[in-house]
Amino acid sequence: MTTLAPPGARGARALLFGYGAIALVMTQLPPLFPPNLPALHVPLWYLLALLACGTGALTARPAAHRRLTAGLCWVLLACTVVQAFVVADLIAMFCSWLVVPAMSLLAGRLPRRQHKALVAAHVVSSASWVGTAVTFVAMSVVALTTEDVHVAAVVYELMATFDTTLLPWANLATSLSGIALGLTTAWGLVTYHWVVTKLSISVAILVMAFGFLHDALESAGEQAARLAAAGGGPDGIDAAADVVFWGFGVALLSLVAALLLSLYKPGGRTRWGRRKRTAPGRPAIPVVVAETRTIAADTVALTLRSTGGGRLPGWEPGAHIDLVLPSGRVRQYSLCGDPAELDEYRVAVLREPAGRGGSAEIHQLRAGARLRIRGPRNHFPLETAPAHLFIAGGIGITPFLPMIRRLHADGAPWLLLYRGRSLRSMPFADALARQYPHNVRLAPADTTARPDLHRLLAEAPAGVGVYCCGPASLLDAVAGAMPPHGVLHTERFAAADRGDHRPDLPFDAELRRTGSTVHVPAGRTLLAAIHDVDPTLDASCEEGVCGSCITRVLAGAPDHRDSLLEAHERDRTDVIYPCVSRAHGGRIVLDI
Ligand code: FES
Missing domain, CATH: 3.40.50.80 (Nucleotide-binding domain of ferredoxin-NADP reductase (FNR) module)
Known part of the structure; x- marks a missing residue:
């Protein structure tokens, strides 16, 4: 019996062990700034190291430990916040950038209510951050233009107070809720250009704040206070006042840009996002048929569960799985259940009397039958559109x-x-x-x-x-x-007739990882030639419809003949479906 670890467990484990290592190092290093509670500082780092490593180790355990892991993650986050804001250690604040992504990776796709709560938290914290930035710009204008140095001193003092209280919270809450949203939805962190840009803006503002803005604000405040005590004028304050104004001005404009990015989501997928959309499948997963139900004439719905009762891999609307049937036949079916319910998959299958026998075999299956599945893969994702x-x-x-x-x-x-x-x-x-x-x-x-x-x-x-x-x-x-x-x-359901019947010219395919080169003559498929050397390459429909045989291209120009790539994707040179596609130019290099 096998039980699956939660999807994303490996990434979460790496983050948690990374955090544990940082915490251990911090027990040996002096704090960057004197902590508020020195007696707690080192013991808390030891506790954080223990919690991070212990939780990381638990992520390798079966899904039965998920609740415990989630609970420990929350304790770890709470202790991190205490170390960051109560004991006052800046490094702990940055460590929250490891805990929240780890929690998000372990959580996977959230149930609707939790997702909405997270969206609300992100919207509220973003609004607070923008509001605070507007206030800072307004105050820096007052401090810069006032004739009364006492006013400037009071304004800078107020700004310094907000700078160490309100601003870090708003920044942290916005960034972390944004990261959590990205990692628990299809948006990801590096899949779409607009998300990458937003994340870069958050990091840039953080770097600016800790790099020079905080120091400039303190310097301007000290100068204003000194001049006020000595009876001087505000023109005695040096360029620090300008740095404060321009720094917060740029931060405000960047935040507005980030808000607009969230609204319009321009730029589409990154190169990595496009690749991920057609990534090769995962190993087969053993499942059991939990229920079969006739839902229309000649149509049966199957509910599939992991044989160990654990969670199945996450998926997005439009995804399909390969069903590996007891006869060895492999057929593809769209997932039609709820992506939030990862303890089961649902598919619906129409009996096709004129088919090749796969649907008829599925209609014979009863509850308790054991199958294997591959995927999910998604060649039909739901893209953002006005309607x-x-x-x-x-x-x-x-x-x-x-x-x-x-x-x-x-x-x-x-x-x-x-x-x-x-x-x-x-x-x-x-x-x-x-x-x-x-x-x-x-x-x-x-x-x-x-x-x-x-x-x-x-x-x-x-x-x-x-x-x-x-x-x-x-x-x-x-x-x-x-x-x-x-x-x-x-x-x-079947290969498209694109009406562009090109002649099959011979070509060579170098299989880079295998270290061999195969010749593909006219009339033979690239898939058949690859199978001579590596019979493990997945394939199912052999018509360029299912996506099972997707292969990465390292060099050369594919001659795409599949029915999967949309018209605007047919000049892609990073991927090929070798069951039907060939190569232009006599040679292609594949990641096999
Ligand atoms: S085997 Fe189905 S796309 Fe190649």
């Missing part, structure tokens, strides 16, 4: 269920057009129509006319994200009706 239009054909509804749940929870605008042979054959149709009567349009072919796709798409708002999943005829119809003001995302 979303989902167009589903039959069983193509499945990837949209978690997307709809997510958008509905966020209060974002969306519409679903759901087409099928008849209501009886359309899984989840009744429930969707009941739950979202204003957003769902059912269009069973036996009782309703063919929907006017041109009109529907033309009326969609500018920038609309159009998501289509279903039979090829539906996908082709939607692609043909797409207006220029929308962005189309598709998921196919």
Whole structure:
């Protein structure tokens, strides 16, 4: 029996052990500034080292220890805050940047309520930080322009008080809640340009504050107090006053920029984010069928649980898994459950009499059957857009269920057009129509006319994200009706006929890690040639649809022939689906 450690446990462990090492070093070093409670300073560092290392060690244990680990993380965070703000050790404040990411990695995706609470904390702390920065700029203008040095002295004293009380809290709360939000959602920390920029702004302000702003403020305050006592004028204060004004001015503008970034989320994915979206799969996970249920004509829903009862890997709406069936067949199915519930996965499977036997085998499965799964992978993620239009054909509804749940929870605008042979054959149709009567349009072919796709798409708002999943005829119809003001995302059941039948030219593929080179003649696939040398490379559909065989390209130009990369991704040179794609230029180097 195997039990999975929580997703992200390895990263959390590294952070916690790193913290433990820092805490141990700090027991031997003198504090940067005299602490408020010297007697507590070293013992607390020892306690922090013990807590961090102990919690780190627990993360390697099975999921049964999750509550204990989470509890210890909270104790560690509380003790860190005490060391930082009560005992007053600056290093402890920076160590909270290790504890919160570790907690977030261990938590994974949060339940909706906790997520909303975190968003609220981030919004409130950001607003406090901006408000404090506005106040600082206003006060520095008063101090800079007043004729009365007593006023300047009082203003600088006030600013110095806020600088060591309100400001660090606002900065810390905003940064940490932002990091926690990033790590517990699909936004991540380095997946999107706008998140990276926001994080850089927070770090830059922190560096500026501790690098010179605090000293400049103290210096200006001391000079003003001295001049006030000696009967001098405010023009006796040196350039420190200008540094204070410009420093807080730049910080305020940066914070406003960060707020706008959160609002508009420009820039799309980073290079790493694009790679992660199509990252190779993880090893197979043993699961047990917990429940099978007929949910529509010829359609069965399976609930899958880890054989050890632990958590399954986290996923995002649009993800699919490979089901490795008892016969050895491998089939892909979209996850249609709730991404927040990681103790089980749900998939729905339509029996296809004309298929290759995979769906028929699944319909024979009963509760208790043991399978393996690979993934989840996500080639169909929910991207940010001003509005979303989902167009589903039959069983193509499945990837949209978690997307709809997510958008509905966020209060974002969306519409679903759901087409099928008849209501009886359309899984989840009744429930969707009941739950979202204003957003769902059912269009069973036996009782309703063919929907006017041109009109529907033309009326969609500018920038609309159009998501289509279903039979090829539906996908082709939607692609043909797409207006220029929308962005189309598709998921196919079968390979697309792109109508660009290029000749199969021979080429060589260097498998860098294996240290060998394979020749791929015309009429043979790159996947088959790789399997001669490395039969462990995953593959399933062998039609460029499932994404199982995704491989990193180190050099050379792929000739993409898959049905996974969208039109704007077809010039990518970092990835290839070798079951169908080939190489331009006679040679390609792969990370195999
Ligand atoms: S095996 Fe499915 S995409 Fe290559």
